Amino acid sequence: MKGRFITIEGIEGVGKTTNLEFIRHTLEAAGKPVVVTREPGGTPLGEEIRSLVLGHRDDGMASDTELLLMFAARAEHLARVIRPALEAGQWVLSDRFTDATYAYQGGGRGIIKGRISVLEQWVQGDLQPDLTLLLDLPVTLGLTRAGRRSAPDRFESEQTAFFERVRQAYLALAAQHPGRYRVIDASQPLDVVQHTIKHALSDFLAAS
Ligand code: TMP
Numbered sequence: 001m002k003g004r005f006i007t008i009e010g011i012e013g014v015g016k017t018t019n020l021e022f023i024r025h026t027l028e029a030a031g032k033p034v035v036v037t038r039e040p041g042g043t044p045l046g047e048e049i050r051s052l053v054l055g056h057r058d059d060g061m062a063s064d065t066e067l068l069l070m071f072a073a074r075a076e077h078l079a080r081v082i083r084p085a086l087e088a089g090q091w092v093l094s095d096r097f098t099d100a101t102y103a104y105q106g107g108g109r110g111i112i113k114g115r116i117s118v119l120e121q122w123v124q125g126d127l128q129p130d131l132t133l134l135l136d137l138p139v140t141l142g143l144t145r146a147g148r149r150s151a152p153d154r155f156e157s158e159q160t161a162f163f164e165r166v167r168q169a170y171l172a173l174a175a176q177h178p179g180r181y182r183v184i185d186a187s188q189p190l191d192v193v194q195h196t197i198k199h200a201l202s203d204f205l206a207a208s
Helices: 016-029 044-054 063-087 098-108 113-124 139-147 160-176 190-207
Strands: 004-009 034-038 091-095 131-136 181-185
Touching: 004 016, 004 063, 004 098, 016 034, 016 091, 016 131, 016 190, 034 063, 044 063, 063 091, 063 098, 063 113, 098 113, 098 160, 131 160, 131 190, 139 160, 160 181, 181 190
Parallel strands: 004 091, 004 131, 034 091, 131 181
Antiparallel strands: none
């Protein structure tokens, strides 16, 4: 595959949306053709699954249902967006990917890793992001920032302890995959955060 696959991850309120735009501009300024997408979502079917898993109609959804829906959306996303774009030489920038499943369904909901990795292998084969930027900050700060936005979705309605588990799962993934991960301290002022992101992207671009 000629393109590159970059993902951005983190708990609620870390500033993914603002920084995603910054990353897109930085890559485009370096002459890279960028496709910005998100999970769950990124395709018409995936966006419908997103509404199902984020909405409150199915509060109390079984954890296995939630897990399988995330991977159903991902299978569609890979088949229709991610793989074709990478094969065409584009740079795919995704707001979340499978690490979010390990963090939320694994860390948050307590589903054992082995079940997630079976689905990961089935749906992705060997495809992994080339670079993952983890925006990290203390849970209480993230939730305060996220709380200033619209009405909380099904995940945002979880307790602090859930997000503590999600955050720790993300940090464990970063420690497990140091070559792919860059952990960014998102509690810093925005200009400092973006300076750090730019630095990580420069290193990646230089090596690509
Ligand atoms: P966000 O993209 O606006 O942050 O919202 C997506 C929500 O979905 C977020 O709370 C994390 C959650 N999620 C999972 O639980 N598992 C996944 O695999 C993905 C991609 C997202």
